[in-house]
Amino acid sequence: MSGVGPPPATAPSKSWTVKVREKGVDALPPDRLLPDGQPTYVASWIYVFGVASIASLIVIIGSGSILALKGPAWWHYTGVGHFFNSIHMWSVELFFFAMVVHLWGKYWMAAWRGGRGRVWVTGAVTFLIAIPAALTGYVSQQNFDAQWIATQAKDAMNSVGVGAFFNLTNFGQMYSYHVLLLPVAVVLLVAAHVLLVRRNGVVPPFELEQKLPVAARAAPETDGPPRSSTGATS
Amino acid sequence: MSPAGVMGAVFNLNHPAHTVDWHFIHLSVANVVVIGLMLVVFLLAILVPFPGAARRRAARRDGDAS
Secondary structure, eight states: OOOOOOOOOOOOOOOHHHHHHHHHHHHSOHHHHSOSOOOGGGOSGGGSHHHHHHHHHHHHHHHHHHHHHHOTTHHHHOHHHHHHHHHHHHHHHHHHHHHHHHHHHHHHTTTTTTTOHHHHHHHHHHHHHHHHHHHHHHTTSOSHHHHHHHHHHHHHHHHTTOTTTOOTTOHHHHHHIIIIIHHHHHHHHHHHHHHHHHHHOOOOOHHHHHHSOHHHHHSOOOSSSOOSSOOTTO | OOHHHHHHHHSOOOSOOOEEEETTEEEEHHHHHHHHHHHHHHHHHHHSOOTTHHHHHHHHHHHHHO
8 A cells, every 4th residue: 555645747737727826826926915014114104094095995895784784764764874874974084085195195106116007007996986986875875965966966977978878866776886886896996906016015215216126126125034135224 | 962963053054065266166165174184194194203113224224234
């Protein structure tokens, strides 16, 4: 009887699962996907607002899920419903607040440098998709405010020629956009954005980028065990 | 008085919204306040030192020197 030996040599698999796995690991090795630490220059308040946006988004999704479970009119006639509606609304306020400060910070540090164009684009598109996600929430409130906003927004959409594709006064359509289509788009874009940040590394300050060797710009030093090859000290 | 009633007593909302108008710019005061707050927070985020940042930089310098 033979024991456990080395696996037999086989021809390279053509399986799509193997190809996807190999491409995935090549694009984002585990130590980059979940690193030990972040570069020293990330110790600044301006780098906090990206994760603050994600924290707000988690609260938005959580409170929105509870509101979806109970239906769009629940918040009108119960205190608990009103509470969760307020949590939902204020977390959206915080989401946009943090996202705008994050956008300003990244714009002024030209965060598309060093092959980070797709990071910038996914962030910008997330911001653009989040706007109709919020608008469809306003018109799903089931009150006079929602009616007013829906009729005003309908005229705005008609005036720019896109009114044939959706109807702001159609509650069912707007509610579907708000609780499914647009949130899924935002969450997928945020996930892609975070994975691209992991792959390319957080953009370094201008001053530091000039000091770093070319190879280290894509994956600068972290707060893990010190290595001596870069000048990531400023 | 309920909390909502107290808030209502502090902020009188029983009037048309106050707006800021300048040429084509037409903004509610509430939005102007939020934009101002974002600018203040942006400047503070750049200027206020992050806790432990100096210690991290010193540790990095020590690591590079050794």
